[in-house]
Amino acid sequence: MTVSFLILAILTVAGTAAAMGLRNAVHCVLALTVGFAGVAALYLQLGAQFVGFTQIMVYVGAVAILAVFAIMMTHTPTPVQLPAYSPHWFWGGIVAAAVFAVLAWAIRSGTASAQALPPQPDINVQQIGDALMHRYVLPLEIMGLLLTAALIGAVVIAMDRKEEPK
Amino acid sequence: MSSLQSYLLLSALLFSIGLAGALTRRNAILVLIGIELMLNAANLNFIAFWRFGPTPSRLTGIMFAIFSISVAAAEAAVGLGIILAAYRHSRTTDLDQMNSLKG
Numbered sequence: 470m471t472v473s474f475l476i477l478a479i480l481t482v483a484g485t486a487a488a489m490g491l492r493n494a495v496h497c498v499l500a501l502t503v504g505f506a507g508v509a510a511l512y513l514q515l516g517a518q519f520v521g522f523t524q525i526m527v528y529v530g531a532v533a534i535l536a537v538f539a540i541m542m543t544h545t546p547t548p549v550q551l552p553a554y555s556p557h558w559f560w561g562g563i564v565a566a567a568v569f570a571v572l573a574w575a576i577r578s579g580t581a582s583a584q585a586l587p588p589q590p591d592i593n594v595q596q597i598g599d600a601l602m603h604r605y606v607l608p609l610e611i612m613g614l615l616l617t618a619a620l621i622g623a624v625v626i627a628m629d630r631k632e633e634p635k
Numbered sequence: 636m637s638s639l640q641s642y643l644l645l646s647a648l649l650f651s652i653g654l655a656g657a658l659t660r661r662n663a664i665l666v667l668i669g670i671e672l673m674l675n676a677a678n679l680n681f682i683a684f685w686r687f688g689p690t691p692s693r694l695t696g697i698m699f700a701i702f703s704i705s706v707a708a709a710e711a712a713v714g715l716g717i718i719l720a721a722y723r724h725s726r727t728t729d730l731d732q733m734n735s736l737k738g
Contacts (some may be wrong), residue, residue, distance in 0.1 A: 471638070474638065474641065474642075477661070478641075478645045479677075481645070481649065482645070482648055482649070482652070485649060485652045486652055487674055488668065488672070489652055489653070489655060489656030489659075489660065489665070489668075489669060489672070491670065492638060494662055494664065494665060497665055497668070498668070501668055501672075504661060504672070505675070508649075508675050508678075508679060511642075511645075511679060511682075512679075512682055512700075512718065514685055515642075515682050515683060515685075515686045516691075517682050517685070517686070517696075517697055517700070519677055519701075519702060520682060520700045520704070521698065523704055524678075524734050526673070527704050527705075527707075528671070528704075528707050531708065532671060532707075532708065532709075533685070535712065535715055536664055536668060536709060536711075536715065537666075539664050539715045539718060539719060540662075540664055542719065542722075543664070543718070543719065543722040543728045545645070545726065545727065546673075548697055549704070550666050551729055552661065553661060554659050554660065554661060555658075555661050555731065556731075557659075557732070558658075558659040560658075561655060561658030562658075562659060563653045563658035564654070564655075564658060565652070565654045565655035566651065566655075568650070568651055568654055569647055569650075570652035572650070572651070573644060573646035573647055576640055576643045576644055576647060577640070587673045587686070587687065587688075587689075587691065590686075590691035590692050590699075591692075592691075592692070592694065592697070596694065597694060597697060597701075599642055600698065601692050601698075605698050608698075608702060612702055612705050614706070614712070615706070615709055616705060616709055618711075619709035619712050620674070622711065622713055622716070623712040623713050623715070623716035624716070626713070626716040626719075626720050626722055627715075627716035627719045629723065632736060
């Protein structure tokens with residue numbers, strides 16, 4: 470465990486915890502971008518540069534902007550401030566803490582402890598492109614189909630239909 | 636504690652934060668963001684196991700993470716579209732006020 474890992478871990482956890490804890494939804498998404506950027510920096514630290522930059526482009530660039538747009542489009546000023554948390558927030562927190570406890574116990578008692586860090590693999594984008602075009606070409610095509618279907622489906626679902634005259 | 640374990644613990648913590656958000660927030664968009672956080676935790680696991688695995692030159696973990704990010708992006712687009720459609724119908728994104736299936 471290195472100092473850079475500690476710094477990035479604290480940044481990531483602080484960003485995501487603020488994203489789930491703050492009252493104002495726009496502030497939540499801003500804190501979320503910090504958390505996503507921290508995860509991207511962890512990918513870079515692990516030697517997965519391509520995934521790190523993909524994370525920045527997709528999550529920080531697209532998903533967070535999309536969430537901000539959705540929050541602003543659905544913003545309704547109410548005279549009474551609605552509570553930000555569900556009335557059963559206590560039980561939700563208990564369940565999440567229990568899940569973390571079980572996962573941490575499994576990780577601590579697992580056999581992954583003896584692994585030393587292998588030497589940095591020499592991965593460049595050309596190898597990733599070769600793999601995507603040869604070995605993983607069928608998953609790539611299916612992913613393209615899925616993204617097209619999701620794009621059309623999202624537009625159709627969110628489209629403002631006028632009632633057709635009967 | 637080895638460094639693989641510390642990455643796995645961080646990923647478990649991210650997952651729990653996302654789960655807590657998805658279970659306790661009332662805003663539907665923030666619940667969706669909590670689900671995105673859980674997917675991110677899974678991606679971090681893929682990359683950590685790839686890096687500490689025996690054959691990182693086979694790129695398996697990177698491929699898993701790339702496809703998982705694509706699926707998460709599609710899920711976010713469709714989910715936000717559904718939230719917008721539900722908002723147009725019921726004029727709220729508060730999950731405790733969306734309590735009827737029939738409009």
